[in-house]
Amino acid sequence: MALGKDYATQECSIARALEIVGERWTLLVVRDALYGVRRYNDFLVHLGVPRAVLSARLKTLTEEGILEKRRYQESPPRDEYVLTERGIALWPALRALGLWGREHFTERPLRRFQHVNCGTELGPYGECPACGTFVPAADVLSVPGEGLDPDPADPVSRALLKPKRLLEPIEIEHG
Amino acid sequence: MALGKDYATQECSIARALEIVGERWTLLVVRDALYGVRRYNDFLVHLGVPRAVLSARLKTLTEEGILEKRRYQESPPRDEYVLTERGIALWPALRALGLWGREHFTERPLRRFQHVNCGTELGPYGECPACGTFVPAADVLSVPGEGLDPDPADPVSRALLKPKRLLEPIEIEHG
DNA sequence: CTTCTTGGTTCAATCACTGAACCTAGGGTG
DNA sequence: CACCCTAGGTTCAGTGATTGAACCAAGAAG
Numbered sequence: 001m002a003l004g005k006d007y008a009t010q011e012c013s014i015a016r017a018l019e020i021v022g023e024r025w026t027l028l029v030v031r032d033a034l035y036g037v038r039r040y041n042d043f044l045v046h047l048g049v050p051r052a053v054l055s056a057r058l059k060t061l062t063e064e065g066i067l068e069k070r071r072y073q074e075s076p077p078r079d080e081y082v083l084t085e086r087g088i089a090l091w092p093a094l095r096a097l098g099l100w101g102r103e104h105f106t107e108r109p110l111r112r113f114q115h116v117n118c119g120t121e122l123g124p125y126g127e128c129p130a131c132g133t134f135v136p137a138a139d140v141l142s143v144p145g146e147g148l149d150p151d152p153a154d155p156v157s158r159a160l161l162k163p164k165r166l167l168e169p170i171e172i173e174h175g
Numbered sequence: 176m177a178l179g180k181d182y183a184t185q186e187c188s189i190a191r192a193l194e195i196v197g198e199r200w201t202l203l204v205v206r207d208a209l210y211g212v213r214r215y216n217d218f219l220v221h222l223g224v225p226r227a228v229l230s231a232r233l234k235t236l237t238e239e240g241i242l243e244k245r246r247y248q249e250s251p252p253r254d255e256y257v258l259t260e261r262g263i264a265l266w267p268a269l270r271a272l273g274l275w276g277r278e279h280f281t282e283r284p285l286r287r288f289q290h291v292n293c294g295t296e297l298g299p300y301g302e303c304p305a306c307g308t309f310v311p312a313a314d315v316l317s318v319p320g321e322g323l324d325p326d327p328a329d330p331v332s333r334a335l336l337k338p339k340r341l342l343e344p345i346e347i348e349h350g
Numbered sequence: 351c352t353t354c355t356t357g358g359t360t361c362a363a364t365c366a367c368t369g370a371a372c373c374t375a376g377g378g379t380g
Numbered sequence: 381c382a383c384c385c386t387a388g389g390t391t392c393a394g395t396g397a398t399t400g401a402a403c404c405a406a407g408a409a410g
Contacts, residue, residue, distance in 0.1 A: 007203065010222070011285055011324055011332075014206050014269055017276030022199070024367075028182065031189050040388050047185070050368050055389060065279075076376040078387065086279050092300065093275055094189055096268035101192030104240075104261050110186055125267065125300045125309060134300060149186060157186075199398075215357050225399050230358065251407040253356070 020064050021090065025049050027097075029057050030083070030090050033067065034137060035160055036170040038080040046156035061087070083167065091137040091166070095126045108147035116141040116165060140166045195239050196265065200224050202272075204232050205258070205265050208242065209312060210335055211345040213255040221331035236262070258342065266312040266341070270301045283322035291316040291340060315341045 007015040021027050028047055037043055043054055058081055061067040066087040072080045095113070102109055114121050115128035116139045123129045126140075143163040152158055159170040182190040196202050203222055212218055218229055233256055236242040241262035247255045270288070277284055289296050290303035291314045298304045301315075318338040327333055334345040 010203065011322075011327075012203075012206070012273070013276035013281050013285055014273040015203060015276075016280045017272045018202060020276075020280065022197075022202070024197070027193060027197070028185065028187075028190060031187070041386085044388090050370095051389070052369090052391080053367065056366095076387075089275055089279065093268060093271035096271045097192045098187070098189040100264055100268055101188035101190075101195075104264065105191045105195065106188050110188055125302065127300065147186075152186075216355085219357090225401095226358070227360080227400090228398065231397095251356075 017093075020060075020066070023057070023060075025053055026057050026061065027090075027094065029054070029061065030066065030087060031094055032156075033081065033083045033087060034091060034094065034166050035142065036164060036166070036168050037156060038072075038082055038169055039078075040081075042156045042170070042172070043081075045154045066090070088137050088167065091140075092126050095122075099124055106147065109145035110147045112143050112145050114141045114143060115139060137166045142166060192268075195235075195241070198232070198235075200228055201232050201236065202265075202269065204229070204236060205241065205262060206269055207331075208256065208258045208262060209266060209269065209341050210317065211339060211341070211343050212331060213247075213257055213344055214253075215256075217331045217345070217347070218256075220329045241265070263312050263342065266315075267301050270297075274299055281322065284320035285322045287318045287320050289316040289318060290314060312341045317341055 006019050010016075021030065025047065028049075029043060032043055032046055037046060040054070040058070043049070043058075044051065047054070049057075058067065058069075062069050062081070064086075065084055067081040068084050069079050069081055072078055112121055113126075115131060115135045118128065118130050119141075120128050120130040122135060122140065125134070127134045141163055142160075142165070144161050148161070149157070150161070152161070155172045156170065159172050164170070181194050185191075196205065200222065203224075204218060207218055207221055212221060215229070215233070218224070218233075219226065222229070224232075233242065233244075237244050237256070239261075240259055242256040243259050244254050244256055247253055287296055288301075290306060290310045293303065293305050294316075295303050295305040297310060297315065300309070302309045316338055317335075317340070319336050323336070324332070325336070327336070330347045331345065334347050339345070
């Protein structure tokens with residue numbers, strides 16, 4: 001979003017939410033974090049976003065308590081960005097938005113989501129039709145769909161080709 | 176969203192969705208349309224958005240099949256913008272986003288949503304806990320919450336103070 | 351004939367995004 | 381020690397989107 005990211009006159013929690021996550025690239029950063037991306041460089045190559053924008057988004061997301069920056073090694077010092085509870089709570093919204101995009105603007109599903117306990121594909125509201133419960137993000141298994149490029153260029157997309165739980169960190173193959 | 180509203184490298188239905196509705200103000204226009212706002216001037220005063228931006232958003236939303244422009248009187252010729260099926264299908268995403276905003280960034284609820292059949296307040300996923308079904312937008316009753324300004328300046332906000340079904344056109348009091 | 355309403359368009363100023371270049375701290379190699 | 385590499389940034393000029401104010405037009409109303 002550009003120029004005055006706030007919606008001053010709007011007395012509305014949707015507007016409040018959009019002030020936080022409504023800027024360009026922000027929700028895609030959160031999506032990647034749900035998919036298990038954690039490191040600056042992985043966000044960078046996977047999103048294709050300018051570094052300045054990525055830095056700014058990671059900063060505000062951290063300040064708003066959606067991501068947490070934490071040290072994962074001391075020498076050399078390196079940090080990673082991990083979703084907080086507040087960030088994980090965006091999963092239903094992203095799920096709903098993604099489903100809308102798929103149903104109205106994409107031919108074949110790019111990614112399917114299953115309940116990890118029973119393998120059942122999630123219903124439209126993120127519920128498990130078999131178990132009759134809403135599936136928390138950590139119990140969602142993401143499996144690649146037919147529409148997905150089977151041989152992507154960047155290592156992050158390649159790592160995301162394996163079935164994998166949400167939030168579980170991705171494993172990059174080097175070489 | 177600014178500058179290149181597309182996410183070319185993103186093979187993802189969330190990115191597809193955001194290309195359509197991710198620009199600044201767009202989701203708030205859809206929200207207002209769900210609340211029953213239909214006319215150019217009503218969007219204008221309620222959103223406080225520049226006219227040029229509103230015109231642009233209404234145009235793309237119409238082109239993308241989310242709104243439909245239709246004549247509501249012949250003399251003088253006047254058009255209104257009404258949500259299509261595709262637009263109404265954004266309700267779960269807006270509901271999820273609004274709930275996230277409310278739970279994490281707003282003290283008191285600004286608006287409550289009930290199942291019109293039984294009066295039960297909707298659950299977090301837009302379901303009716305009493306009936307056990309997902310409530311379509313047209314069957315959602317919007318009632319003002321404690322956090323809402325009881326005497327707003329613009330006539331659209333005043334019209335939205337009454338309990339009202341989603342999608343049902345607002346009634347502006349003149350004078 | 352003048353004014354009001356509705357629904358816009360135009361335009362300069364401002365601000366955000368982009369892409370490329372540069373920077374820094376810490377390793378690793380010869 | 382000299383050199384290159386990686387991860388994680390910052391800086392900056394150019395471009396594009398947003399803003400707010402002004403202007404426009406068609407029909408109705410007085």
